[in-house]
Amino acid sequence: MKNDNKTIAVKMLEPGGNITPVFILLAVILIIAFILDILLGSVSIKPAEIFRVFTGNADTNIETIILRFRLPKAITSLVVGIALSLSGLQMQTIFRNPMAGPYVLGVSSGASLGVALVILGFSSSFVPGNLQNLGNWVLVISAWAGAGAVMILIMFISSRIKEIMTILIIGIMLASGISAIVSIMQYFSSETMLKTYVIWTMGSLGNLSGGQLKVLTITVAAGTILSIASVKMLNALLLGENYAGSIGLNIRLSRLLIFACTSILAGSVTAFCGPIGFIGIAVPHIARNLFGSSDHKILVPGTIMAGGIIMLISDIISQLPGNENILPVNSVTSLIGIPVVIWVILRRRKETGIF
Amino acid sequence: MNTVLQRQFYVLITICFISTLIFSCVGRKNNIAEYEASKGEGIVTIADRFSLEKTDSCTILTINDPWQGAAGIKNIYYLVNRNSDITLRVDPSEVIYIPVQKIICMSTTHLAMVAAIDERHAIAGVSGTGYIFDEKITAMIEEGLISDIGYESGLNNELIIRISPDLIIMYGIGSESVGYVGKLREMGTQALFNADYLEEEPLGKAEWIKLFGALFCKEKMADSIFTSVVTSYDKIKEYIKQTAGEMPDVLLGLPFRDAWYISPGNSYISRLIQDAGGSYLWHDTKSSVSMPYGLEDVFLRALEADYWLNTGTARSKKEIASIDQRLKNLPCFINGNMYNNNKRISPGGGNDYWESGALYPDLILKDIATILHPELFKNKELFYYQKIE
Numbered sequence: 001m002k003n004d005n006k007t008i009a010v011k012m013l014e015p016g017g018n019i020t021p022v023f024i025l026l027a028v029i030l031i032i033a034f035i036l037d038i039l040l041g042s043v044s045i046k047p048a049e050i051f052r053v054f055t056g057n058a059d060t061n062i063e064t065i066i067l068r069f070r071l072p073k074a075i076t077s078l079v080v081g082i083a084l085s086l087s088g089l090q091m092q093t094i095f096r097n098p099m100a101g102p103y104v105l106g107v108s109s110g111a112s113l114g115v116a117l118v119i120l121g122f123s124s125s126f127v128p129g130n131l132q133n134l135g136n137w138v139l140v141i142s143a144w145a146g147a148g149a150v151m152i153l154i155m156f157i158s159s160r161i162k163e164i165m166t167i168l169i170i171g172i173m174l175a176s177g178i179s180a181i182v183s184i185m186q187y188f189s190s191e192t193m194l195k196t197y198v199i200w201t202m203g204s205l206g207n208l209s210g211g212q213l214k215v216l217t218i219t220v221a222a223g224t225i226l227s228i229a230s231v232k233m234l235n236a237l238l239l240g241e242n243y244a245g246s247i248g249l250n251i252r253l254s255r256l257l258i259f260a261c262t263s264i265l266a267g268s269v270t271a272f273c274g275p276i277g278f279i280g281i282a283v284p285h286i287a288r289n290l291f292g293s294s295d296h297k298i299l300v301p302g303t304i305m306a307g308g309i310i311m312l313i314s315d316i317i318s319q320l321p322g323n324e325n326i327l328p329v330n331s332v333t334s335l336i337g338i339p340v341v342i343w344v345i346l347r348r349r350k351e352t353g354i355f
Numbered sequence: 356m357n358t359v360l361q362r363q364f365y366v367l368i369t370i371c372f373i374s375t376l377i378f379s380c381v382g383r384k385n386n387i388a389e390y391e392a393s394k395g396e397g398i399v400t401i402a403d404r405f406s407l408e409k410t411d412s413c414t415i416l417t418i419n420d421p422w423q424g425a426a427g428i429k430n431i432y433y434l435v436n437r438n439s440d441i442t443l444r445v446d447p448s449e450v451i452y453i454p455v456q457k458i459i460c461m462s463t464t465h466l467a468m469v470a471a472i473d474e475r476h477a478i479a480g481v482s483g484t485g486y487i488f489d490e491k492i493t494a495m496i497e498e499g500l501i502s503d504i505g506y507e508s509g510l511n512n513e514l515i516i517r518i519s520p521d522l523i524i525m526y527g528i529g530s531e532s533v534g535y536v537g538k539l540r541e542m543g544t545q546a547l548f549n550a551d552y553l554e555e556e557p558l559g560k561a562e563w564i565k566l567f568g569a570l571f572c573k574e575k576m577a578d579s580i581f582t583s584v585v586t587s588y589d590k591i592k593e594y595i596k597q598t599a600g601e602m603p604d605v606l607l608g609l610p611f612r613d614a615w616y617i618s619p620g621n622s623y624i625s626r627l628i629q630d631a632g633g634s635y636l637w638h639d640t641k642s643s644v645s646m647p648y649g650l651e652d653v654f655l656r657a658l659e660a661d662y663w664l665n666t667g668t669a670r671s672k673k674e675i676a677s678i679d680q681r682l683k684n685l686p687c688f689i690n691g692n693m694y695n696n697n698k699r700i701s702p703g704g705g706n707d708y709w710e711s712g713a714l715y716p717d718l719i720l721k722d723i724a725t726i727l728h729p730e731l732f733k734n735k736e737l738f739y740y741q742k743i744e
Contacts, residue, residue: 325647325648
């Protein structure tokens with residue numbers, strides 16, 4: 001049986017058909033989605049006027065909207081989509097589990113604990129309701145600290161444990177434990193605090209300052225480069241740790257590297273934008289199905305593009321173009337992600353061995 | 356002939372019997388003169404969410420739609436003087452014996468109204484001791500005379516039983532709040548929902564002082580406080596109407612992450628701005644709750660604002676800029692036309708605007724009018740508001 005899986009997996013490594021047209025198509029859709037994200041928003045602006053912003057003689061208000069609101073938000077969406085999808089792909093490969101995602105290691109729970117401590121815990125001893133006034137960086141740093149702490153813990157555990165599934169279980173247990181602590185804190189907090197925290201958990205793409213966007217972009221770029229560098233490792237791990245070990249891969253080292261990479265990607269996104277669900281689980285499946293391949297040389301760039309596209313589309317929907325109200329982005333990504341995951345489960349009967 | 360008369364007689368008897376049952380409260384007419392004299396006291400004129408009806412034996416208190424989103428719900432209570440020997444033929448769970456002697460208040464606005472009629476000594480419990488402005492009440496908490504009974508579902512039921520108050524005055528967030536009241540009633544504690552925070556009219560909110568007047572048998576005092584608030588409010592409103600020219604545009608609140616929660620045009624604060632001679636940027640919206648608007652949409656309209664009020668708990672421009680750097684580009688920020696309602700803050704963090712502000716909308720109105728029309732109120736010091744520097 002195990003041998004059987006391996007044959008299918010090896011077969012899956014070979015690209016199914018010509019992949020160049022798929023890449024070109026994805027690139028075109030990505031560019032269109034990016035442009036649409038800038039064109040559409042709660043304020044209706046004519047495309048001609050937006051074009052004038054870039055030629056330098058537009059109305060100052062429109063210029064502000066485009067350059068200070070929509071452009072940073074579109075870049076954030078792109079970066080977030082890439083980061084979450086990539087880390088999801090890595091987690092699915094390393095755990096050889098289709099339901100793994102960027103948050104299985106407890107990174108987002110760690111981040112939410114950090115944020116909960118600031119919003120729900122400490123504030124009661126300060127001025128009540130001052131949560132609205134917490135600077136942006138306070139939340140970012142606390143989320144980062146929380147995610148980092150969980151990451152270090154997971155690294156420590158994984159360096160001592162051989163069996164990869166044990167790490168997965170420990171990660172999930174850790175996440176549940178942290179959620180329980182956060183629940184206790186929620187239980188004892190006032191309505192304003194609770195609302196502030198709940199809004200944070202719904203995710204947001206639009207309130208990063210210029211400096212924060214730079215930091216996010218740099219960390220995600222670093223994580224992406226690491227992922228590209230680890231393509232061979234991922235391909236070997238796809239065939240199982242025993243096989244990877246037999247071809248001379250240092251299992252523990254590559255695990256550490258991939259965990260670090262995922263934590264950097266998912267941790268920074270959660271710190272700046274809150275926990276954004278489902279993208280990380282759904283997008284790698286979309287990429288696998290589009291390319292009909294499990295080769296990470298194809299999947300990594302494919303996931304990057306598909307992730308960017310899906311996140312940009314989610315952002316467009318969450319802005320409800322032409323309407324002054326907005327939807328929380330986390331709900332939109334989930335509503336897009338859930339059908340994909342169901343579709344994957346139904347299809348999996350035909351294509352076992354993809355992992 | 357005889358049978359017809361008999362039948363009429365029976366019908367009459369039945370009607371009498373039923374009406375005694377239904378109107379048992381109004382049944383006793385022996386003190387008619389006294390009742391007629393006090394009939395006008397404590398009658399609600401502006402508030403939508405409650406009414407008081409005096410009968411010769413009790414006061415009927417009706418609370419309409421006591422929580423957000425409630426529709427067609429009426430809570431009825433019979434306020435009966437504890438020294439009278441009247442037994443009403445009503446559900447005992449709807450009877451409150453007045454004057455109440457020991458109460459628990461869940462909101463600081465209730466505390467301010469109890470304090471205004473000088474009944475602080477009746478307060479035995481509050482929800483969240485940290486957020487109270489009133490110095491005397493804070494002192495009572497420090498002396499251990501007032502306990503903290505916690506929040507909503509986290510209510511400390513055992514502590515409530517130990518206090519055994521005559522009444523708990525709550526506020527309902529949603530229909531789930533009914534559950535807490537059921538539990539409290541089971542424990543033998545009377546509770547009522549105070550819906551003052553749902554009143555859209557500033558004076559309607561202040562009129563809830565009459566509820567406390569009725570509960571403590573201090574109707575006259577409550578009425579006179581309310582009348583003076585109304586007189587002073589109307590005077591300022593009329594003065595603005597006569598003299599103010601332009602209506603400056605007003606922006607409210609702060610964004611949180613992607614959303615800016617906008618108070619609707621039919622809200623309490625929108626009404627105050629209008630009466631103070633201002634034009635709230637979203638005065639034409641209608642909703643029962645604050646609505647999450649997209650940042651860019653709010654930002655674009657905020658560029659037109661002349662004044663920016665109620666900025667959370669921010670005290671400085673630096674705090675506002677740290678929330679979102681882009682807010683620095685708003686004309687209000689650049690001109691410094693930003694005022695917040697947090698001038699009166701207790702060391703523990705209680706804001707008097709949210710405490711006594713409900714009872715004194717005339718003071719809030721005067722503050723906003725002074726901010727929007729400094730030429731009409733020269734050298735007037737602000738009471739609740741302060742400029743953000």
